[in-house]
Amino acid sequence: MAQQKSLKDLKRSDLFQQKGYIAEEWVEAADGKTFNVYDPATLDKLATIPEMGREDTDKAIKAAHEAFQSYKKTTARQRARWLRKWSDLCLENAEDLALILCLENGKTLTEAKGEVTYAASFLEWFAGEAERTHGETVPVANLNQRILTFKQPLGVAACLAPWNFPIAMITRKCAAALAAGCTTVWNPAGETPLSCLAQAVLAQEAGFPKGTINVITTLNGVSEVGKALCESKLVRKLSFTGSTRVGQLLAAQCSHSLKKLSLELGGNSPFIVFDDAKLETAVEAAILAKFRNSGQTCVTANRVFVQEGIYDKFTQALSEKIKTLKVGPGTEEGVFVGPLTHERAVEKAMNHITDAKKHGGQVILGGSPYKGDGKLKGYFLEPTIISGMSKEAITTSEETFAPVVALYKFKTEEEVIDLANDCDVGLGSFLITESMPRMWRVAEALEVGMVGVNLGLLSACESPFGGVKMSGYGREGGRQGIDEYLSVKSMLINVAS
Numbered sequence: 346m347a348q349q350k351s352l353k354d355l356k357r358s359d360l361f362q363q364k365g366y367i368a369e370e371w372v373e374a375a376d377g378k379t380f381n382v383y384d385p386a387t388l389d390k391l392a393t394i395p396e397m398g399r400e401d402t403d404k405a406i407k408a409a410h411e412a413f414q415s416y417k418k419t420t421a422r423q424r425a426r427w428l429r430k431w432s433d434l435c436l437e438n439a440e441d442l443a444l445i446l447c448l449e450n451g452k453t454l455t456e457a458k459g460e461v462t463y464a465a466s467f468l469e470w471f472a473g474e475a476e477r478t479h480g481e482t483v484p485v486a487n488l489n490q491r492i493l494t495f496k497q498p499l500g501v502a503a504c505l506a507p508w509n510f511p512i513a514m515i516t517r518k519c520a521a522a523l524a525a526g527c528t529t530v531w532n533p534a535g536e537t538p539l540s541c542l543a544q545a546v547l548a549q550e551a552g553f554p555k556g557t558i559n560v561i562t563t564l565n566g567v568s569e570v571g572k573a574l575c576e577s578k579l580v581r582k583l584s585f586t587g588s589t590r591v592g593q594l595l596a597a598q599c600s601h602s603l604k605k606l607s608l609e610l611g612g613n614s615p616f617i618v619f620d621d622a623k624l625e626t627a628v629e630a631a632i633l634a635k636f637r638n639s640g641q642t643c644v645t646a647n648r649v650f651v652q653e654g655i656y657d658k659f660t661q662a663l664s665e666k667i668k669t670l671k672v673g674p675g676t677e678e679g680v681f682v683g684p685l686t687h688e689r690a691v692e693k694a695m696n697h698i699t700d701a702k703k704h705g706g707q708v709i710l711g712g713s714p715y716k717g718d719g720k721l722k723g724y725f726l727e728p729t730i731i732s733g734m735s736k737e738a739i740t741t742s743e744e745t746f747a748p749v750v751a752l753y754k755f756k757t758e759e760e761v762i763d764l765a766n767d768c769d770v771g772l773g774s775f776l777i778t779e780s781m782p783r784m785w786r787v788a789e790a791l792e793v794g795m796v797g798v799n800l801g802l803l804s805a806c807e808s809p810f811g812g813v814k815m816s817g818y819g820r821e822g823g824r825q826g827i828d829e830y831l832s833v834k835s836m837l838i839n840v841a842s
């Protein structure tokens with residue numbers, strides 16, 4: 346086997362930080378506790394990180410609150426310059442950031458580079474938006490008055506990032522916050538803190554003032570840190586990407602301080618292939634929608650609905666393509682499907698596969714943990730296709746979050762709309778059709794926040810990202826993203842002589 350890349354290959358060793366970050370200082374946990382971060386491909390230890398708790402979180406909140414008093418008075422242009430500089434630094438250091446991300450998350454180096462570019466795009470996008478937070482003048486009912494509105498930053502924003510896109514989700518949140526004039530406390534997932542810490546190094550280098558960015562690291566103390574952020578009256582905004590269960594908990598904990606929330610929670614995306622679809626487009630889009638980050642995205646194609654007239658052709662073409670996908674460590678050349686990030690993810694996927702079989706599904710490809718030539722120790726799963734999925738299978742109502750394609754056959758447009766909407770969540774969705782009228786009809790009928798047509802990727806900094814129903818509320822990215830960190834103030838002026 347070729348020599349794999351490791352942290353020793355970083356060009357800038359200072360991007361590899363093993364401490365938390367509060368008020369421009371790299372710090373240990375107040376009680377000195379630590380946890381380890383492991384590479385999910387090899388199970389090798391990568392780093393030892395502070396296990397922070399309430400005391401550290403309170404310090405970070407205080408630092409952010411103090412910084413807010415002067416940061417809110419900076420000009421939008423200045424904030425935009427810092428964001429642009431940070432974006433440039435991200436791209437200049439893309440190889441290092443991608444390597445850190447690949448090692449801690451497991452995604453391939455190619456995908457990790459894509460995520461760095463995606464992360465930088467939010468910095469650049471919100472640099473532009475910083476100067477476009479216009480208020481308005483309002484036509485009045487009382488001619489003795491004039492009414493106008495302006496927007497102001499909310500205050501300290503807590504940004505809770507997930508392990509599946511640790512670099513891009515932190516910039517999607519904090520770029521909007523910093524552009525708006527808020528200061529931030531970041532809480533990266535315990536499995537993947539290293540890429541967030543590297544981002545903090547670059548943000549500091551870009552010139553963001555002391556206390557505007559603080560990073561609290563934790564693995565086992567996540568509920569304590571989350572509670573401290575939720576309960577603090579100094580934190581005026583909390584943005585979370587993760588499971589619906591944790592989102593509900595955070596919303597309940599934030600109810601006392603009534604802070605503004607953005608929740609990007611679980612999905613169960615329908616991927617619908619109609620008889621009139623182009624086969625090549627359908628296969629290409631399905632591969633992207635399903636295998637990006639080894640199926641660990643909130644918008645992954647969880648339920649693949651295929652119309653009966655194209656079902657066999659699509660299944661065969663998809664199987665042929667999937668057979669060619671190389672599985673292995675993300676650092677290895679040519680690998681398309683990396684490991685899952687957690688051991689329990691393989692277990693969960695295996696449970697879904699067993700359950701699907703119990704309900705009549707046929708595993709036509711894969712279906713087992715992947716050990717390669719016997720040397721692979723990490724959390725790998727064979728790319729899997731299950732045909733003939735039944736409505737009763739767990740996958741119908743729960744995200745599998747793994748490289749498992751679950752194929753459901755349907756007859757009519759009405760039937761598939763009902764099937765697609767028959768779930769508690771509504772984040773992403775995909776339609777593959779050559780019919781424009783059908784595209785409109787189905788896109789309007791789906792109970793989701795995002796619809797992709799003839800493609801397999803919903804991610805673009807300029808497009809608002811978010812869901813409906815139990816997938817949460819609020820939008821990230823797009824023109825709407827910055828408003829999540831602003832409040833509108835109205836001013837009524839007496840002009841009577």
Ligand code: SIN
Pocket residue numbers: 509510586609641642643644803804810
């Ligand atoms: C997610 O899976 O939560 C985010 C995916 C994306 O932004 O593309």
